[in-house]
Amino acid sequence: MMQPPQTQSFGDWAHKAIAKHYKKILSHEAGVLADRDPEELHQMRVGMRRLRSVLLGFAPALVLPEALTPKQVGRYGRVLGKLRDVDVMTLTFRERYLPQLPTVEVTILEIALKKLAKRRQKQLTKVRKFLNSARYGEFKGATQAWLDQPQYQAIASVDIQLILPDLLLPQLSELLLHPGWWVGYSPKKLSKKQLETLFATDSPILHDLRKAAKRSRYTMEIFAPFYGEDYADQLQAIKKVQTLIGLLQDDAVLQAFLEKALGKTFDQELPTLCQIFHDNRHQTWHQWTKLQHQFLDAEYRYQLHQTLCQPQPRPPVAQKSTSN
Known part of the structure; x- marks a missing residue:
């Protein structure tokens, strides 16, 4: 949980929250590209969702570049979300349901899981393409530029x-x-x-x-x-x-x-x-x-x-x- 900055102005709190979730997104980027662990994707997606919530929650105080608007961040999150949904389905089938099934149903479900694995590979390709795209690069550049020189509305100075x-x-x-x-x-x-x-x-x-x-x-x-x-x-x-x-x-x-x-x-x-x-x-x-x-x-x-x-x-x- 974040601790309030000493000044506790609307703008200070917005800056601290945006920086926190942006850092989280970046920290999992390499892991998602390498596809080492599904948890890396999950945490990066959570970072995107929370960043979007921060941008919405502090909207009255912020002047944002187009690449950092809640609408755009929501779109980035949906790209990650499609792959995450496949991971969740796979994990649920394997850990929650397979152990409860008779052998004949396990065999049938494994056929479906092979198709799910193919779907996952397609979604992983899309995620990697997105993370290497100019669109994602613009998001990172715009976010870092805003953090270095934040732009606020007048209400940002209010306690x-x-x-x-x-x-x-x-x-x-x-x-x-x-x-x-x-x-x-x-x-x-x-x-x-x-x-x-x-x-x-x-x-x-x-x-x-x-x-x-x-x-x-x-x-x-x-x-x-x-x-x-x-x-x-x-x-x-x-x-x-x-x-x-x-x-x-x-x-x-x-x-x-x-x-x-x-x-x-x-x-x-x-x-x-x-x-x-x-x-x-x-x-x-x-x-x-x-x-x-x-x-x-x-x-x-x-x-x-x-x-x-x-x-x-x-x-x-x-x-x-x-x-x-």
Whole structure:
């Protein structure tokens, strides 16, 4: 976690955050090109995502070159993301599902995994091409130039604690007003048939809620040093939203891949795996409904707003001694 700079102006904090995530991106560049470890790609992608969140969160204070705008950084991240998605699918199949399958289904799934490996090679080629491109070089040049000579709006000189609630409350409102919270909301437990219908029709809305939770989490994490334990607890709750919806979505993505790789009747060839998918979705959904009810509770939503409006007082900066 970053420690606040002593001056704590809006602009100073923006500069520190941009420099941190840019350094992280660069530190994993060689590892991604060499394809030594999938974790290198993961960390570089995280760096891009967090940099984009910083640029959005501090947008009122920044004057940015085109190559460093949130829109452009989002595009860079998507190039990395396509390869990362393949890595995640491969890891999930091999570590989570293969050990649970009978031998005959393992053989069939290995056929699909060979096709996934070919897809990975294509995406790796695209990532390497991007990292060696003039476009990526412009991003690095523009970012370093901005860090050396940052350009700000007038509000950058304001003490950041004065405007923290104004920065965070719109992000929280966007999250809490998302229609995904009401998908499947019911005081009663949904039947299996109702759940299957829900998964078939409303998955895109839930997926978008997951993205909204991720945006809120990344933005809130930037300013965590200015808040206390209540804020940290609420951050964990938002992270859990992202995680549980992600689990619901991941199995849907895996099934879509299997249908493309093995055909529409793949469920007949992989009955054990499909039953595991089915059971996982239902178990995860029941965990999700508890969190869903929590975030739709009026008192909890009030507490979320109150926490953001009460950043912790800044401790006084220690005076340097003038004695010899």
